[in-house]
Amino acid sequence: MSGENVIEVRGLRTQFGSHVVHDGLDLDLRRGEILGVVGGSGTGKSVLLRTIVGLIRPPVGEIRVFGQDVNRLSGAARRAIERRWGVMFQDGALFSALTVRENVEVPLKAVPGLSDEDRARLAELKVSMAGLPWKANADYPADLSGGMRKRAGLARALALDPEIVFLDEPTAGLDPIGADAFDRLIVQLRDAMNLSVFLVTHDLDTLHVCCDRIAVLAEKKVLTTGTMAQMLKVDHAWVHEYFHGPRARAAMTSGRGEG
Amino acid sequence: MAAEDRRDPVLDVQERDGALSLSGELTVWTVSQLPRREWQRIELQGISRLDTAGALYLADRRGEGAQVDGLTEVQGQLLDAVASSIPKPDPAPDAAPLWRRVLETVGQQVMSGLRYFHELAEYLGRFLAALGRSFRHPSEFRLTSLVHHCQETGLRAIPIVTAMSFLIGVVLAFQGASQLRQFGAEVFVVDLIAIAVLRELGILLTAIVVAGRTASALTASIGSMKMREEIDAMRTLGIDVDMVLILPRVLALVITLPILGLVSDVAGLFGGAVMSWIELGISPSMFLTRLAEINVNHVIVGLVKAPVFAVIIGVVGCQAGMKVGKDAESLGAMTSSAVVSAIFAVIIADALFSVFFAQVNI
Numbered sequence: 001m002s003g004e005n006v007i008e009v010r011g012l013r014t015q016f017g018s019h020v021v022h023d024g025l026d027l028d029l030r031r032g033e034i035l036g037v038v039g040g041s042g043t044g045k046s047v048l049l050r051t052i053v054g055l056i057r058p059p060v061g062e063i064r065v066f067g068q069d070v071n072r073l074s075g076a077a078r079r080a081i082e083r084r085w086g087v088m089f090q091d092g093a094l095f096s097a098l099t100v101r102e103n104v105e106v107p108l109k110a111v112p113g114l115s116d117e118d119r120a121r122l123a124e125l126k127v128s129m130a131g132l133p134w135k136a137n138a139d140y141p142a143d144l145s146g147g148m149r150k151r152a153g154l155a156r157a158l159a160l161d162p163e164i165v166f167l168d169e170p171t172a173g174l175d176p177i178g179a180d181a182f183d184r185l186i187v188q189l190r191d192a193m194n195l196s197v198f199l200v201t202h203d204l205d206t207l208h209v210c211c212d213r214i215a216v217l218a219e220k221k222v223l224t225t226g227t228m229a230q231m232l233k234v235d236h237a238w239v240h241e242y243f244h245g246p247r248a249r250a251a252m253t254s255g256r257g258e259g
Numbered sequence: 260m261a262a263e264d265r266r267d268p269v270l271d272v273q274e275r276d277g278a279l280s281l282s283g284e285l286t287v288w289t290v291s292q293l294p295r296r297e298w299q300r301i302e303l304q305g306i307s308r309l310d311t312a313g314a315l316y317l318a319d320r321r322g323e324g325a326q327v328d329g330l331t332e333v334q335g336q337l338l339d340a341v342a343s344s345i346p347k348p349d350p351a352p353d354a355a356p357l358w359r360r361v362l363e364t365v366g367q368q369v370m371s372g373l374r375y376f377h378e379l380a381e382y383l384g385r386f387l388a389a390l391g392r393s394f395r396h397p398s399e400f401r402l403t404s405l406v407h408h409c410q411e412t413g414l415r416a417i418p419i420v421t422a423m424s425f426l427i428g429v430v431l432a433f434q435g436a437s438q439l440r441q442f443g444a445e446v447f448v449v450d451l452i453a454i455a456v457l458r459e460l461g462i463l464l465t466a467i468v469v470a471g472r473t474a475s476a477l478t479a480s481i482g483s484m485k486m487r488e489e490i491d492a493m494r495t496l497g498i499d500v501d502m503v504l505i506l507p508r509v510l511a512l513v514i515t516l517p518i519l520g521l522v523s524d525v526a527g528l529f530g531g532a533v534m535s536w537i538e539l540g541i542s543p544s545m546f547l548t549r550l551a552e553i554n555v556n557h558v559i560v561g562l563v564k565a566p567v568f569a570v571i572i573g574v575v576g577c578q579a580g581m582k583v584g585k586d587a588e589s590l591g592a593m594t595s596s597a598v599v600s601a602i603f604a605v606i607i608a609d610a611l612f613s614v615f616f617a618q619v620n621i
Contacts, residue, residue: 096588113291122287122312128346129311135349142586160287161310192340193311194333 004031006164006196007052012061014044014051021047023220025061029164034190034197035225036207039217040238045200046090048217049166052198053087054078065164083110085164086157090172092149094141100127100152101137107159123159129192130155131185147178151185158189164196171203183209204251216242268308280304285313303329314341382578383570386509389501399499404507405514412473412508413515417522419472420465424523427460428452428530436538445539449549452531457557459609461524466568466605469516474576474601477508478594481580486590490581509573516569517562524561556621564612568605575601 007029014021021044029035039045050056052063054070063070065081073081086107094103104123108114114122127137130151141149150170157165170186171179183206190197199211207214208228215225216239224234231243242248270289271282278300283289285303290312298320306313306329314337321327321342330338355363393400435448481504484490493500528550535541541549579597583590 096586108287111287111291114287115291118291122315124346125311125315125341125344128344129341134346137346142584142588158311161312188340192337194337 005029006031006066007198008062008064009048009052010062010064012048012051012058012063014047014056014058014061020220022051022058022061025217025221027215027222027225029196029198030213031163031196032190032194033212034186034199034210036211036214037198037200037217038202038207038214038242043217044220045217046168049087049168049198049200053085053166054082083107083160084162085166086160086162087166088150088153088157088168088170090168091146092141092153094149094152094156096141099138099140100132100144100155103141103152104156104159107156110160123155126155126158127152129189130158131181147174147182150174150182154185154189158193161193162195164198167197167199167201169200169202171201171206176205179203179205180209186210204248208251278302281306284308285316286310287312289313290316297323298325301325301327303327303334306330306334309334309337311337311341314338315345318342318345378578378582379574382505382574382581385501386505386570386574386577389499389506390510392499392502393506399502401503401507404503405511408507408511409515411476412469412511413518416469416472416515416519420468420519420523421526423464423468424456424461424526425530427464428456428527428532429534431455431460431527432531432534433538436535440539446541446545446549448535448539449531449541449546450553452535453528453550453553454557456527456531457524457553457561459561459613461527462520462561462564462568463605463609465519465523466516466565466572466609467602469512469519469569470572470601470605471598473512474572474579474597475594477573477576478579478583478597479590481508481577482583482590482593485581485583486585486587505573505577508577509570512569512573513566516572517565520562520565524558560612560616560621564609567608567612571604571608572601575604 005028007027009025009027012025012027013023025048027048037045037048047056051058052065052070057071066084068077068081070078070081094100095106098106101120101123104126105119108119108122111119124134124137128134132148132151132155136144136148136152141152144152154165154167154170157167167186171182174182186197186199187210189195197210199206201207211228213225213227214231216223216231216234218236218238223236224231224239226234228243231239234240234243268284268286268288270284270292272293273280274294277298279294279298280302281293282304283306285306286308287310293316301317301320309330314334317327317338318341321338327338431452432448435451436445439445439448439451481490484504490500490504493503532541532543532546535546536543576597579593579600583593
């Protein structure tokens with residue numbers, strides 16, 4: 001695990017009308033790490049994710065991915081960068097007219113020279129790596145449960161073996177067993193594929209099980225970053241409440257018990 | 260690593276007596292240039308990047324008995340991870356013989372057709388039961404909702420129905436006049452217009468327009484409630500769905516469609532009269548005199564059909580709305596199928612009415 005930064009956000013400012021979401025936000029994602037981004041509702045966690053992947057264009061600030069300013073890139077260079085990251089949206093955001101396998105095949109269609117059989121086989125491998133059974137390949141998103149849709153979304157995000165994966169609340173709405181399995185899956189895939197993971201979450205268990213570092217969004221910027229142990233020592237009312245509340249204590253004891 | 264690497268990934272392939280030696284990037288972008296056959300040995304010499312597609316290729320060859328050398332520790336882990344998650348296809352069910360599949364398809368189609376009629380009958384029954392309940396317990400009846408839907412399906416449809424019927428009257432007068440003039444029987448154009456509009460066209464075309472407008476609206480409104488689980492919520496709260504959703508909508512149609520039919524009749528006759536005056540010189544008073552001689556049965560035959568068409572449109576629309584699943588796609592599919600079914604059912608009903616009235620000589 002090298003210390004190289006794959007994402008560097010500097011001085012980011014985003015706003016909707018007169019409502020400023022971020023102001024002077026700095027954030028780094030290092031190669032091979034799982035970074036958990038937490039914050040209260042409305043602090044712009046998802047907005048930050050959408051800004052980094054280019055769905056929202058910030059008026060001020062610089063976002064460097066693999067050392068290149070993504071908002072200055074155009075055309076081919078930008079597409080080349082986009083192939084090196086994968087995004088999993090909250091509910092999977094699968095294309096409802098396509099089966100799970102066809103969904104995973106969509107990014108693979110950009111690869112020239114790949115035969116239809118190889119593409120299908122690779123897609124099936126990704127579906128299997130995301131922990132879905134064989135019969136899910138032929139299912140449509142509407143036939144799947146919420147947890148399976150998220151796994152299928154992850155399979156599509158991983159289709160081209162990206163170096164960075166963005167996960168938007170991967171465990172929201174899952175039962176504890178499903179959420180736990182998903183946490184382990186993320187760590188497993190990170191280890192196997194050497195991913196850098198940008199993980200937006202509310203789930204304290206996920207933070208304990210998965211994340212190497214945690215970034216806390218508050219007061220329109222990244223208030224603090226560090227490991228779980230460092231978070232526990234931060235002297236800020238909200239951060240203290242978040243990591244020392246009753247839920248946090250429960251998550252911590254169970255996290256230690258397992259780990 | 261810079262982005263330029265990715266645009267032109269390079270893989271060096273060398274083959275030597277049963278052994279394959281590779282160097283460069285073994286990724287999804289390069290893997291398709293590799294020969295697909297069995298190897299005894301695969302030597303990796305400085306693979307700078309290996310992804311799951313490359314690992315899958317290696318895992319497949321290893322599964323065929325090839326020996327893979329030269330992996331780094333991380334690459335070995337990836338290869339093992341990929342090899343352990345290669346999906347095993349479920350055994351495919353035995354393919355049935357063709358005659359059996361054909362029979363099966365036909366049977367399923369027939370059954371789904373029968374089921375559809377069954378469901379339409381069910382919703383008709385639910386509408387009638389709710390209607391009966393509202394007579395026994397008038398306090399449960401949603402008058403506000405009924406008025407709202409009367410406005411939506413009735414009042415809002417008046418401009419389009421009027422315009423359409425007026426133009427139909429104009430067309431009939433124009434075409435009828437040019438044919439009847441050959442026999443010097445221009446004055447019978449009034450009979451032609453009156454009977455065609457009053458007996459058939461006025462109400463049939465109105466019903467088709469309303470089927471397009473309202474059946475789709477019914478399906479969309481009930482379907483989106485179904486999609487967001489509002490209907491389940493109503494049931495758990497003890498709200499009678501038939502009373503709240505189906506009764507006001509279908510009843511509004513039953514009330515407004517005859518009125519729309521009447522409006523359509525008047526507009527059609529007016530259009531015919533205007534055109535007869537311009538084209539044939541039949542003055543409005545003469546038109547009215549001829550019109551008064553038309554048997555009033557034609558009007559009755561026309562308007563009697565209206566409530567039946569209304570129930571058909573309403574029941575088809577509500578049934579389709581209740582069939583909507585959880586995804587937006589089924590909402591779209593059910594909406595368009597509701598419109599098609601409603602129009603088709605209205606035309607079939609009209610044909611049955613024609614046969615019936617011909618038999619009883621009205």
